[in-house]
Amino acid sequence: MTQLQSNRRKHKRVTIEVDYHFFLDGVEYIGKTRNISLSGAFLSKPEPALMPSCISKSGDLKIKINGELLSFKCEVVYAATHDNELFPAGAGVVFFDNDDETGMSLLNLAVAEEMG
DSSP, X not given: OOHHHHHTOSSOOEEOOOEEEEEETTEEEEEEEEEEOSSEEEEEEEESOOOGGGTTOEEEEEEEETTXXXXXXXXXXXXXXXXXXXXXXXXXXXXXXXXXXXXHHHHXXXXXXXXX
C-alpha cells in the first residue's frame, strides 16, 4: 500500500484477531478478522471463500469484543480467494453508518479501541 492510499483512510486500523460470522445472501462465512477500524474490517480467509462476485453486496457482520456481541451492516468492497504479491486472501468490508444497530456497535467499538 502506498503512502497516499494509507492517508485516504478516515479511521486508524487496529490489528485485532477476533472470530467473526458474516452473513451474505443466506450463507454464513466464518474466520478471524485481521484488522478493524471505525470504517470497516478485513475478514481474513473466510470459510467458505468469499468470491470476487460478492463485491458491492451487503451483509451482516457479527464479532465479539470484550465479551460484547457487535453487529454491523456492511458492504463487501474487496474479495480475493488467494494471496498474491500485492493482496491478501480475504474480504474487506465497509460499515454502513445509517443503521441504528451498526451505529451502537461502532460506538462500542470506539470505546473498546480507546480502552485497549
